[in-house]
Amino acid sequence: MSSQEPSPAPTPLPPFNPAEAGKFFFRHGHTGWLGLRYHDHGENWVELELPWREDLLGEPDRAVLASGPIVSLMDMASGMAIWQTRTVFVPIATLDLRVDYQRPARARAPVFGRVECYRTTRSAAFVRGIAHDGDRDDPVAHVAGVFMTIASDPRSKSRTQAE
């Protein structure tokens, strides 16, 4: 995605609330199809839950969750962690997302995606996090990603900038 300098005019938007936003985000679309749920959050992190589903298996002969849904879980948790950190919703796009799989998730267990936004600049946000199935000290996967603020049409009004 190309990045551009943010336009100045701040728009008063309500503060981002992960629990409330989840109710809206997870009602439809890809994350709704996956059945994602809000689980927890802190100042600069959000944790979502991916419930177990038989039709998300990645192999024909083993009860192992596919890796794709974990990417979706972490991508969404990343976005919400960024909005939580910036305190406001801004349109963003994933630029780069890396997932290192540590081990298969336990069968019939939900997977939690916990992502923190550790740095924001005017146009970029950097995240890292883990996917786990109950024990955060024994993650299923580690993730790292970079997201970009989607440049708005300069003719339209812009969004609040955190910095």
Add this chain to the structure above:
Amino acid sequence: MTKTALQLPAYARSLGIALDHFEEGVPVLAVDFGPNVEGRPGAFHGGATAGLLENAGYAALRHRLISVGRHPQLKPINITVQYLSAGKQKRAFALARITRLGRRIANVTVEAWQDRRERPIATAVMNILMADPEPSAPEPSEGTA
């Protein structure tokens, strides 16, 4: 794996990913735009795009392995996805190239595109572990070889 050369996992089928065609012996997978893959209104969710890329990577690798008589268990090591432009409300395709096929590790690069092949919407690099099937694992009951 059975005699069916290309069996997509439940996740792929459930999301709507299917084999589109073969290109020089490599499977091209595709998924239509729809609610299942929608993120931002009118655009693919990054996770769905990653799912398409990842499945194309596995499909290409599995297909190649079958052709050389190897039937290992495939385990993901990692994936790095680069998002190049938003996936629009159109069918998306993905094709993988096996950059290196070793004894234990395969390195696979994948590209996804919509209208124009030369303008990919996302690319991925995957490392995949090819493990010997676990002897203790129960035989799959479905699909006889």
